[in-house]
Amino acid sequence: MSVVKPRASVIIPVYNGGRFLGEAIASVLAQTYTDWELIVVDDGSTEAIEPVIAPYGSRLRYIRQENQGVAVARNRGLEVARGEFIAFLDQDDWFEPDKFEVQVAALQESPHLGLVHSGWFVVDAAGERLSTVNPREGIPELDLAAWLLWKPVFLGAMLFRRSCFEGVGGFDAAFEQAPDVDLVLRLALTGYESAWVPQMTVHYRQHEENASRAAQRQVHECERVLDRIFHQPQYAAEIGHLEFQARYNNLVWGAWRLYRVGQLAAMREFLLRSLQYRSQSKTEVILNWIHCFERYEREYGIELNIQYLMKALNWQDLMI
Known part of the structure; x- marks a missing residue:
């Protein structure tokens, strides 16, 4: 008997930060597009993460590994993901409810695209909106030159076709802070095409514990x-x-x-x-x-x- 695979996979790498994780998970559960799976990869947290995810039961898959960095955690998620489309969400951010509906449709309508991208909302630690970032206004075409010159990379705002990772491999663990930039520029250099969707699809939370600090x-x-x-x-x-x-x-x-x-x-x-x-x-x-x-x-x-x-x-x- 064949197993029905989900169309999309969401990977949330986690290292401590459990205070925001529930909101991230809830934003996946609230998606208007429902053919997805959720994978949470705990990268050796020293905080107790299990109590945060326990209420969700079988609605997600939980994997724990020794602390090896976010690149390895994302790669572990990719190894077990079954979806045709791949999304990444950081533990302190959250998706707009129609993210998958909008971006899956965009990839289905344009088979030549390897990924689609969007703008995002910047919020504070309490979730209050600070600004709207819409790089599409200044960078209308996501061609190779745009990626190299401006590097408008934010994984949470993107949706990838699985074939992207089959073509260039996953994230390079040699990078602790910029494995996402390295990956997306490798994709662009290899010839994978990308485009914007006009909607904002994710909230990017700013707080004192951001890894990007x-x-x-x-x-x-x-x-x-x-x-x-x-x-x-x-x-x-x-x-x-x-x-x-x-x-x-x-x-x-x-x-x-x-x-x-x-x-x-x-x-x-x-x-x-x-x-x-x-x-x-x-x-x-x-x-x-x-x-x-x-x-x-x-x-x-x-x-x-x-x-x-x-x-x-x-x-x-x-x-x-």
């Missing part, structure tokens, strides 16, 4: 991702002309991430390094830095504190 490691790993890509000679003719802009964008974004967590000396070093990838005057580049910082801050519902930035000694050193 490990800013130094995150920005250095994004540099390593670009190093790996641009050091491959077989792609030089196709993407070589994008390298300077991609590296500049990454350094300025990294500088902003470091500014956001108060690491102003490291911010200064990243901005200084970005100068080598621009041909404009220093004044023009500095104005561009400010513009970029303002845009990144707005995405999180924050107004850039220009006075604080201008008074910082590490910023003033850049003006010399």
Whole structure:
């Protein structure tokens, strides 16, 4: 007797953070599209996760492994997932109820697509909305150049076709903070096509325990991702002309991430390094830095504190 497989699989990697996990799970259970399975992979939590998931019984599959990092946890979920479509949800975020309905339909209507993407809502620890991030407005086409230059990667807003992982493998465990960026850029470089859906599909929660707050490691790993890509000679003719802009964008974004967590000396070093990838005057580049910082801050519902930035000694050193 054949086993009926679910059409979509949701993988939630968990490491502690049980206070938000129930809300993440509930958002999957509330989907208007119902042909899915839910896999929770506990990456060696030191908190008790079982009591959080116990009330859901057979509505999810729970796997526990020794702590090996989020990339390995996601790969473990992929190993047991049975769906044609794959979604990832972090333990502190939650889906909009129509995420699957919208994104499964998009992949079914466009068989050439490997993945679909969307914008997202940024919320605070209590779940109150701070802002709406809609990268589609500035990046209407998700082609290879867009992925390399801007890296608009947020796994929770994406839905993948299983064939993507069969084509390039899973997440690279060498990356602790940027395995998602590495994976999506490898997919784009291999030729998997992607497109936007207009709806927002996920809520991205900001709180004091976010893994993405490990800013130094995150920005250095994004540099390593670009190093790996641009050091491959077989792609030089196709993407070589994008390298300077991609590296500049990454350094300025990294500088902003470091500014956001108060690491102003490291911010200064990243901005200084970005100068080598621009041909404009220093004044023009500095104005561009400010513009970029303002845009990144707005995405999180924050107004850039220009006075604080201008008074910082590490910023003033850049003006010399």
